[in-house]
Amino acid sequence: MRKLALSLFLTGFMALSSHADTLKMQPDAPDRYVVVKGDTLWDISGKFLKDPWKWPQIWGMNKQEIQNPHWIYPGDVIVLDRSGANPRLSLLKTEKLDTVKLLPKIRVEPEAEQGVPSIPASAVNAFISQPFVMDEGALKDAPRIIGAQDDRMVLATGDQAYATNGKTDTLNWKILRPGKELKDPDTQEVLGHQVEYLGDAHTVAPGNPQRILITSATEEIQAGDRLKPATDTYSFRYIPHPPATSIQGRVISIYGGVSEAGQYATVVLNQGSRNGLDVGTVLAVYKKGNVVDKVRLPDSRSGLLMVYRVFDKVSYALVMQIHRPVNILDTVRNP
Template sequence: MRKLALSLFLTGFLALSSHADELKMQANAPDRYVVVKGDTLWDISGKFLKDPWKWPQIWGMNKAEIKNPHWIYPGDVIVLDRSSGTPRLSLYKGESSRTVRLSPKVRVEDATEQGIPAIPASSINAFLSQPFVMDENALNDAPRILGAQEDRMILGAGDQVYATNGRDASVSNWKILRPGKALKDPETGAVLGYEVMYLGEAHTELAGDPQRLRITRSSEEIQNGDRLLPASDTYSFRYVPHAPERDINGQVISAYGGVAEIGQYGTVVLNRGARDGLDEGAVLAVYKKGNIIDKVQLPDARSGLVMVYRVFDKVSYALVMQTNRSVNLLDVVRNP
């Protein structure tokens, strides 16, 4: 069994509306491409398409097929067929030397295989378990750090600390969190949620009340009173770029890390979420708001693309995939 795999998980929905059917090919699109280690879905798509997120269309996939996973490995050959007038891709398996069309199927992956995600894992891996949006009082009842045996205000990785007991005695791995700023809708002023700061991780060494923990990782200074939540989230990186099924008109309301200008592979927070029709993998175009000159409103200027990778009810986190200028707070996001 192959040790290294490029795993393209096609699990999103793609609305194949009439205005989205046109595929714009790269002028130098190759007739064939050999998949190599380190490739991503977005990278491979960009070799053939000017709009990489339209990958499922060039494979001629329907919604049922997009929901099922398909796997591509280093050594496989992707072939571009232009003969019918509508460009289509097929896959020539390097291992079995046969051409196959993408179709629904199930494949069991060996746990020792290292799947490579559809977008750069290094760009979002740290953020998947870190940014949180919660209601204002969501952490009130969570276990809290009481302090160390020594009288110290600042704690970090390697320190032994005590904390109040958790409700579930089976939990031994924790995320260390601290309530953060309110996320407000710039359009209505309504509070959409509260961003929770990720500070690190801890492991219970001795259960009880108080319980004794060891801080195993710290990305910020940890203090008495910081809260604990079970570190039980798991993520599959099953993203495929697709257009939202509903019309989206939102804004960038925050940037992870508090930076003012966000470049490629930076994380932004949007004031639209699941209730608005966004899901993981949804692609949105970013626009700079047009200036007003002599009382004339100039049109908005498109500046890049973002892809949603984590969705909450009222907000979502998105990765800046392409940009010809920096993304800033209050930039507009719309359907691509």
């Protein structure tokens, strides 16, 4: 039976001395660790490193080097060798009685082939292709749901409805509803419009109008909701790294409409690809210091975020580590 695998590239381990000023081992780092089902690369790195997001540095990883992977399976053993001048990691395979040096890298594959991801897949699966940020009016010409044959106002999974013609050969759709405007809290620039994902549909009878079957619904669907071709694909290319430029940004929204975000929650930032962010960028989140006796105290760090989806002016980030809840208008900076 095929085992779930943690996809890692195993070629070598850099000496700790060259990164002694920034990379530190956990004081209780184990001599060996047995990989178990449900592990993530972030979790395993945290067994050995105080800052688990820095594993690409300690393993000498280049973001472009994602070829020729070996695999780590549940039951394999990661060994910390303290006998030399510098600690080393090696991997003792369960299926082969040999030891190889360890250099993790994420293998980008279709989701069904991925095995254990670098971060909890359950935390981001629901957000990879569903949250959208679009310019105003981007859905103006998109097909829209007209209604059902029996004049029902609310539609759900399994219901059939009619929609305007998409003028394409598309048969599979995402059902969307224009959402709130996203503004930069400092400049008041409109950064885009968050689009609400409502479910999926399939064309069962093309035409104008076309007849669609609602195959899944996360919320109530109504006449006027829009259809977008379900053609999005995504690779889980999560290689954590610091920003390439200096970042000073804000949390402008918390997905789900809540006021606070905990671990593995999704937050929206007012920084995007135009600011130098890309998938895997790690940022520290800070709370503004209070004013005491007319003196503003320094901002205090709350935790770490990792960007996993990027648009031009905004991005979605996952709360990875947290000391206290993240709130709207909290600041994000280089870690």
